[in-house]
Amino acid sequence: MHHLLKEIRHNPLLWMLVFVPIVLAVEAAAPSAHTALFVLAVLAIVPLAALLSHATESVAEKTGDAVGGLLNATLGNLTELIIAIAALHAGEYMLVKASIAGAIVTNSLFMLGASFLLGGLRHHVQEYNRAGGRMYAALLLMATIALLAPSAVADLDPARGEAMALALSTGLAVLLICAYGLGLLFSLKTHKELFASEEHGETGGAGWPIGLALGTLLVVTVLVALVSEIFVSSVQKAGETLGLSPAFVGFIIVALVGAAAEMAVAFSAARKNRLDMSVSIALGSASQIALFVAPALVLLSYVVGPKPMDLQFWPGAVTMVMIASVTSCFITNSGRSAWFIGALLVLIYAIFAMTLYMVPPGSHGPV
Template identity: 40%
Template structure:
């Protein structure tokens, strides 16, 4: 990790805190807190990887899976506390779309510019594609056609969706980390090679960095969430658009950069695992957890999405499944994915504002 990132991040934290406590404009607070969260998320990810490396393969895998979307969880929890359920649901949609289409697409383009044809493990890709079709296609899309419109029915279906998705997520981890580790051994090796290229953090400094960045991200996320509604009203952005595009990008920016960097280095297995694996975590872990949190806060968030959200997620999953089918990628396939994401983002932009 570049040495200049530490002082730059510290400066951003000071600036965003100053903007909040000196009562700067809402837009200024929003922009500074959003920018500050991005490098902080990178430090959280790096410290989690370092702890995972010291903890061993299986415990490390569980740790990485649990903390992989920590920033998004923190933002989601704080938004639910403020009653922004539509925005949180939209951020779930945005994370899935962003990882599957934008991140994967940019990775294909960047990697394809340097390497005309890039190859990845087709068995692992098919396994991830199957999980995606199940988590998004079955868990999110199908239940929407069975609801009668009553809140009681919606909540009942949401409970079933959350429980089934979470159980399948645990089973997927068991599959990847225990019973069928050989399918993903190549990804582990690539990840280890990447770690050896950079200085490995010691255990206790990594734990300290994780705790520190988690606390700071919590404050930054609180300031971000507190400014979202007013900024949306000022700019004429809908709650759904802010969740799908703005919040999703802020929460996943550090992971996005890692996936693109791995593609540039021709490590497509790891790039795919970051992009597609993050989407799976959002659909099968983050969404059920946020649903449970919404019940605790008294702002129930049914896991039943709007038609634009369902259509976008369904199309994204099908497109990515087709792109991964042959175990190869090139820059043209990447442009198709990025183009699809831009069309969907513009579509969400046209929705009514707050």
């Protein structure tokens, strides 16, 4: 605990942790103050992301970048899962699908691209183990193909399309979870030597004890989940006040805030020339959302939702996810990166964001 208090005392960014109890108190006292809750939630997530970054780096020093990145991506995606379960319970299936698609695109384009860009501005050329990146990109591509199937089946027989898409989605959910498990077995057990980290990064000095780091990870992840729930509950109304469309809010803003904790770790690792960890977090998180979070939500919808949810996304979302998946496969083929590659990925993401931003605020079609 001494290490944690010392870090908070000497890091001005962590002084913003005061916003965590403030946003929880405001949510309890004035739940209808959506714009205020939106701003406070963003201010609260920033220091939580920084604290999570330090704790995850401490764990990575003991376990290695690949396992450390996997751990961070898993805990980071717990936030999206908790938010999505709450939305499922409320029957907000379009919000769930928008957040899933947005998280995949945000992680595989913006987080990966910004990591390449920030790392490349400090290091001329960076190298990473391409085996991990290629595996995550291949899993993501397979999951994207699975997202295309329900829409194709629904179009074949409009009369029975909804029932057929739901039955197919349930079967695909089981297959995707099996593929995710096989990927973990392959990378962490049978062929783990292929995914060893490149030993050329900065270690950043002594980290926290492993017990403190793991405890901090768990507590901060729960706090991020609580604050993110408040953010999502207020962001729709706040978006209307600020003139943002539901498509932009669900696909861009919710995804960016939900991944803030993971981004803090990925960007910090890239600046320290630990690109293996950045790639593992970005593409590992995207593939986990596609292969585990999305199918798990389909199965959970039978229990917590008013009716089962399928994997039939609107065409624009599937197109963006497919482009992001193919681009990730192409980019990670070399195992080397420079700042210009990252800039291109960020620009592709900016094109998607600009397109969704132009959707009229009163339009609910895309989501």
